[in-house]
Amino acid sequence: MNIGSLIKKLRTERNLSQEELGSMLGVQRAAVQKWECGTVKNLKRETLKKLSEIFEIPSSYFIDENYTNYSNVISFPKMNRIPLVGTIACGTPILANENLDGEVTVPEDINADFALRCKGDSMIDARIHNGDIVYIRQQPTVENGEIAAVLIDEEATLKRVYISDNTITLVACNSKYQPFVYTGEQLNQIHILGKAVGFTSTII
Numbered sequence: 793m794n795i796g797s798l799i800k801k802l803r804t805e806r807n808l809s810q811e812e813l814g815s816m817l818g819v820q821r822a823a824v825q826k827w828e829c830g831t832v833k834n835l836k837r838e839t840l841k842k843l844s845e846i847f848e849i850p851s852s853y854f855i856d857e858n859y860t861n862y863s864n865v866i867s868f869p870k871m872n873r874i875p876l877v878g879t880i881a882c883g884t885p886i887l888a889n890e891n892l893d894g895e896v897t898v899p900e901d902i903n904a905d906f907a908l909r910c911k912g913d914s915m916i917d918a919r920i921h922n923g924d925i926v927y928i929r930q931q932p933t934v935e936n937g938e939i940a941a942v943l944i945d946e947e948a949t950l951k952r953v954y955i956s957d958n959t960i961t962l963v964a965c966n967s968k969y970q971p972f973v974y975t976g977e978q979l980n981q982i983h984i985l986g987k988a989v990g991f992t993s994t995i996i
Contacts, residue, residue, distance in 0.1 A: 795835065800828040802847045807871035807897055817842050871897040874927070876907045878948075898927055902990045905930040908941060908950070910991075914964035915939070915950055923994040926950060928986040939965075941985040953984065 803813050803824075810828070811821040817839060826832045835843075876893040896907045904927035910920055918939060920926060926941070933955075934940045940953045942962060951962035951972070960982050962972040974982050 794830060796828045796830045799824070799843065802849075803828075805870075806847070807873070813846075816846055870900045872900045874898055874904055874906055876909065876925070878908065896925055896992075898990070902927055903929050904989050905986065908948070910950060914966045914969045917965035917967075919993065920950070920965070920991055921993065924991050925994075926988050926991040929989045930986040932984055934984060934987045939988040941988065943983040943985050945981050948985065950988065 799813075803810070808816075809821075810824040814821045814824045817824075819839075823832075827835065873895045874897075876896050878893055893909070898904055898907070907925050907927050910924045910926055911922055913922060915921075920939075928941050934953050936954045936956075937952055939950065942949055942951060942953065949962065951964060954961040954963065958975055958979065960974045960979060962974075964971070
């Protein structure tokens with residue numbers, strides 16, 4: 793498999809367009825197209841390094857054009873694009889920004905409708921940290937104990953949800969935060985946006 797074919801294979805497995813890959817590499821779409829067509833065979837060392845970082849494989853795979861067996865390379869799942877919506881507060885709620893913040897890719901086997909970027913430390917015991925991207929499946933209710941994105945008036949927060957009788961309790965996954973308990977007319981302020989079905993950690 794030559795360099796161009798390998799780049800195209802890895803790019804399509806990541807569900808990236810030629811323009812998107814070019815943007816990540818700091819080159820024009822036409823350059824990526826030339827590589828994949830085999831017009832350009834020798835890439836700059838800096839480009840090879842960036843390709844290896846993007847696709848998380850050794851740069852040697854792009855140097856040896858006769859290398860045909862890279863079975864030790866993990867095949868990435870097919871990816872879907874979902875909108876990244878504003879910022880969600882983990883801890884003290886902050887104003888929910890309903891404007892899109894771009895898009896993120898998520899494996900197609902994760903049934904998510906949108907993603908939110910977390911802020912704060914109230915979900916750290918669930919391994920969800922400040923800056924992590926959480927994938928949300930839109931639904932109006934969840935099972936007790938499930939983590940959900942919840943809208944309080946016009947503010948959003950990520951918490952475990954417990955519903956009993958005429959009470960909704962939102963519980964942080966950090967013992968330093970007290971639960972939020974809502975009853976009676978306060979329940980009119982609470983709207984479950986959806987269930988958290990996965991997340992991407994920014995912690996290395």
